[in-house]
Amino acid sequence: MHLxxxxxxxxxxxxxxxxxxxxxxNAILVLMSVELMLAAVGLNFVAxxxxxxxxxxxxxxxxxxxxxLAAAEIGIGLAIVLLVYRTYGxxxxxxxxxxxxxxxxxxxxxxxxxPGRDAGDAGDTGDTGEPAAAPAGGAAHEREAAA
Amino acid sequence: MNPLLAPAVLTAAPGETREFLSPAxxxxxxxxxxxxxxxxxxxxxxxRQLVHAALYLVVALGGLAVxxxxxxxxxxxxxxxxxxxxxxxxxxxxxxMLTRAPIxxxxxxxxxxxxxxxxxAVLAAATLVTLVADAFRTTWIELDTPHGRSGxxxxxxxxxxxxxxxxxxxxxxxxxxxxxxxxxxxxPAPAEEEQR
Numbered sequence: 007m008h009l010x011x012x013x014x015x016x017x018x019x020x021x022x023x024x025x026x027x028x029x030x031x032n033a034i035l036v037l038m039s040v041e042l043m044l045a046a047v048g049l050n051f052v053a054x055x056x057x058x059x060x061x062x063x064x065x066x067x068x069x070x071x072x073x074x075l076a077a078a079e080i081g082i083g084l085a086i087v088l089l090v091y092r093t094y095g096x097x098x099x100x101x102x103x104x105x106x107x108x109x110x111x112x113x114x115x116x117x118x119x120x121p122g123r124d125a126g127d128a129g130d131t132g133d134t135g136e137p138a139a140a141p142a143g144g145a146a147h148e149r150e151a152a153a
Numbered sequence: 154m155n156p157l158l159a160p161a162v163l164t165a166a167p168g169e170t171r172e173f174l175s176p177a178x179x180x181x182x183x184x185x186x187x188x189x190x191x192x193x194x195x196x197x198x199x200x201r202q203l204v205h206a207a208l209y210l211v212v213a214l215g216g217l218a219v220x221x222x223x224x225x226x227x228x229x230x231x232x233x234x235x236x237x238x239x240x241x242x243x244x245x246x247x248x249x250m251l252t253r254a255p256i257x258x259x260x261x262x263x264x265x266x267x268x269x270x271x272x273x274a275v276l277a278a279a280t281l282v283t284l285v286a287d288a289f290r291t292t293w294i295e296l297d298t299p300h301g302r303s304g305x306x307x308x309x310x311x312x313x314x315x316x317x318x319x320x321x322x323x324x325x326x327x328x329x330x331x332x333x334x335x336x337x338x339x340x341p342a343p344a345e346e347e348q349r
Contacts, residue, residue, distance in 0.1 A: 007180050009292040012220065013285040015187045019194050019213070021278035026198030028270030029263050034248045035203065038210050041241060042194055045217050048233075052226045056301065057294045063309040066301050069229050070310070073236050074321050078328035080241050084248040085332035091252045092338075100264045 012053035019046035033087045033097040037080060044076045179296060183223050190216030201258040207245050214238055224294070226301030 019042060026039025048069040055065025091097045193212035200206040214237045221230035310318060 007177070007183060007224070007294045007296055009289040009294055010286050011180060011183050011187065012224065012294075013289055014282050015183075015191065015220070017281035017285055018191055018278055019217075021274045021281065022191070022194040022198055024277055025270050025274030028273060029267045030198065031261055031264040032203060032254075032259075034245060034252065034254070035198075035206055035262060037248075038206060038245060039198055041210065041237070041245075042197065042213060045214055045233075045237065048229075049217055049220055052221055052224055052229055052301070053294065056224045056226060056296070057292065059295075059300060062313050063301070063306055066226055066229050066306055067310055067314045069226075070232060070306075071317065071321055073229075073232055074325060077236055077241055078325050080244050081332045082328050082335070084244055085336040087248060088251055088336050097252050098261065098264075100266075 009053065009057050012049055016046045016050040016053070019043075019049070022046075031098045031100055033090070033099050034084070036099060037083050037087070040083075041076060041080065044072060044079075048072050179223055183220065186216050186219045186223070190220070199263075201260065201262045202256075203249050203254040203259060203262065204246070204256070206262075207242060207249060210245070211238055211242050214242070221301075223296075224301070225296055225299035227299070228301055228303040228306040 023039045023041075023043030023046060026042060027036055030036045030039060051065040051069045051072070053065075055063060055069075058065075087097050090102065094102065096102070190213050193209045193216060197206050197209035197213055200209060214233065218230045218233040218238070221227070221233060
């Protein structure tokens with residue numbers, strides 16, 4: 007098989023994932039696009055591994071690791087998205103703008119709409135670009151403060 | 154060897170008569186499945202119905218599994234089917250369910266920076282495709298002898314890559330515990346904290 011076929015398909019799928027990550031608003035759809043990008047990278051790994059006939063099977067073994075890491079990433083990411091949704095009642099990544107701890111800021115740093123339940127408890131949210139990193143740190147900090 | 158792979162290997166290019174525009178059977182199958190995969194991927198990132206997007210992701214990842222089979226990496230293909238299609242998409246569907254995703258089309262599935270995203274994606278695709286097609290214009294993959302049989306992968310995994318493998322299991326455990334800790338419901342703080 008011509009190596010161009012899998013390489014081009016992988017590049018196109020990766021670009022599709024890039025579009026999804028940039029254009030989607032729902033955080034779970036962003037996670038789906040990330041999965042698409044990871045899967046495209048896996049196709050590249052396998053194609054080049056089969057082309058090079060690697061005796062250690064590096065590309066395929068790394069694809070296995072990639073799939074497992076994608077599973078771990080989707081678990082953590084969905085947990086964070088669920089926490090954000092439970093806290094703010096919304097998981098649109100461009101409406102979650104506050105980075106800080108709302109309780110320390112005095113109450114109006116986050117979004118205005120509180121969904122009720124434990125809205126005042128964990129006051130953390132992601133910025134528009136990366137919804138995953140900031141809430142994790144904020145939640146851990148909150149937990150330490152609570153304990 | 155699985156039945157999907159057998160005719161593809163038998164009709165592969167014999168080695169000396171290969172041309173860029175005279176594709177062998179495996180390449181035709183690859184291109185057709187690739188069109189399905191790419192179309193499903195595009196629908197996955199453009200569909201306004203959230204559950205449909207997740208199901209299109211299933212089609213795209215399944216198409217990638219077929220590609221792995223065509224590239225004679227059968228073990229990776231079945232791992233892809235088991236983990237990606239079996240667990241990751243189910244997790245995504247659970248996530249959609251738990252965030253009360255609407256059943257019908259949701260008009261605010263895309264954010265305002267959609268044209269910018271489209272421009273970036275098209276530019277990235279054009280650059281990558283040009284680069285890759287130019288770099289590997291004369292490169293061929295020999296598919297006559299399979300390279301990804303389960304025995305070989307298993308021997309390689311547990312002989313040369315056993316330490317990263319164990320590390321990966323620790324990472325998975327840490328991710329699982331972290332997900333539980335993050336998503337655990339916080340009740341009234343004092344009683345639960347004392348129980349812990």
